[in-house]
Amino acid sequence: MIKDEKAAKMFRHVLRRLLFLLCLGIGGALLSATLVRFAPGYGVQERELDPRWSAQSVEALRQKQVLREGLASFYFHYLSALAHGDLGESDSLKRPVRELLRQRLPVTGDSVVRGLGVAWLAAALLSSLGLASRGWLYEASGTAFSSLLLSLPSAVVAMLAVHLRTPVFCAIGVVVFPRLHRYIRSLLVRSYDQPHVLAARARGLRSGAIFWRHVLPVAAPPLLALFGVSFAIAFGAAIPIEALCDSPGLGQLAWHAALSRDLPLIVNVTLVVCLVMLVANSLADLAGRAFAGSTE
């Protein structure tokens, strides 16, 4: 009975999340359309700049554009194209945005996933070692090291990666690691200082058992939430790193679009990244709830 109730509650939560994602998707698409529509230079065609065209012809071209692209009509065309997976064409690269995203997203996705793997592994390992030793020297050096990395702009980390010829995912890992290390460390310290952990220790339970049975259930939900946040940090770091390391991913594409003021491209890239982030955060949230529900 209680199990059914929990499952129904979870189902309702999933439905609410999906509805929220759908609303945000539509809202984001409308916002993107507005940004594209009101971008400086929107609707100006190259033919208008051609000196061989007479003023009347240019005016006729403009009139045609205005008639075709009234605001309501523009929104309708944009959303119906989006529903069919058509994200428009890049102004600077003269290629469909969808095709560009299909090429670039896997590159960034691969770098981000690997970078997150490296960062999480290093942060978890160093935090656990710090807790095991609890010596001031280790703690001070660990804090100083992560503070140093935290103080480096990700673009400088990217330049270092270029110089040392390390892969892009390592640079992403270096940017994400200090943020994770700080949080995981303080979370584990707080979890280990809980009275029930102290009681378990007093009863003579082994450290492994204490960690798996008493510390992890307390720390898991915030750690899962952190997992969602770490995706955003990694994607943000991907822009300077991919741009400077010349890696053909979404970050480099966004940078190129910003430099060439290619609004249709940058807006759609941002929309896709936003949706990826929202899905990642929702999954992390659901996993956290499911974990909390299973341990209740």
Added chain:
Amino acid sequence: MSPLQKVAAIILCMIFVVMALAAILVPAPYARQFRDVPNAGPSAAHPLGTDALGRDSLSRLLYGTRVSLLLAPAAALLSTLIAAFLGSAAGFLGGWFERIVLAVTDLSLALPWLFLLLTVRAMLPLDVPPMVSVIIAFLMMGLLGWQASVRVICAAARGVRDSDFLLLARSSGCKPARLLLRHVAPNLRPLFYAQFWISVPLFILTEANLSILGLGVMEPMPSWGNLLRGFEDFSALAANPWRLVPLILLVIVVMCFQLVLPSQEVTQ
């Protein structure tokens, strides 16, 4: 304040004093080119040498420090003011206003910060005078950097909403605007300060990233980001280690800001 925090505060004060005296200390204007000595090493005339265009590196560093250390706190102040207003009002008023503010905040937080900045930057002209580029960078960071603070301030304001002193003020006929300004905001002041201090190092790093990518402060005006652009050729750094000074200064300043941050109880 711990001894380490005191040291960090003293270092920051010293850097701010040097920054304020930049006009007196610089050997030459930051844009002046000494064309006969490009890429020169340290000398009496140029204590940190010159860059590839023959400009004095010390002058550029001092002026760059001034630009970065004025830009980031100014942007942090603007973003904290926006966050203070939105967060306090949302937490205090509650209801649909709170829900809308938090939904917009969640949506903005889901988006990586640099993607958001790049999208907005792409809408603005790129070929602008250096001073305009500084103002654009300041406005972008200030107007788009409030989301994380809003969540924290809103949660704190929600806690204050049901407090006894507010009930008393409400029963004595205080209007909502007065309640917000005279009773809620003063109670959240430590949180505003904390959010300001948290934002400053974040904005220093953001400015550096944007300028390295060519989307921040424009040449010839120096900033830490512009000065770090010279790092693309790391092999040259090994032969000219004094060129690392801008990076060392940036790291010291950001670390000092992180050290002088208020305790976690205030910031979370």
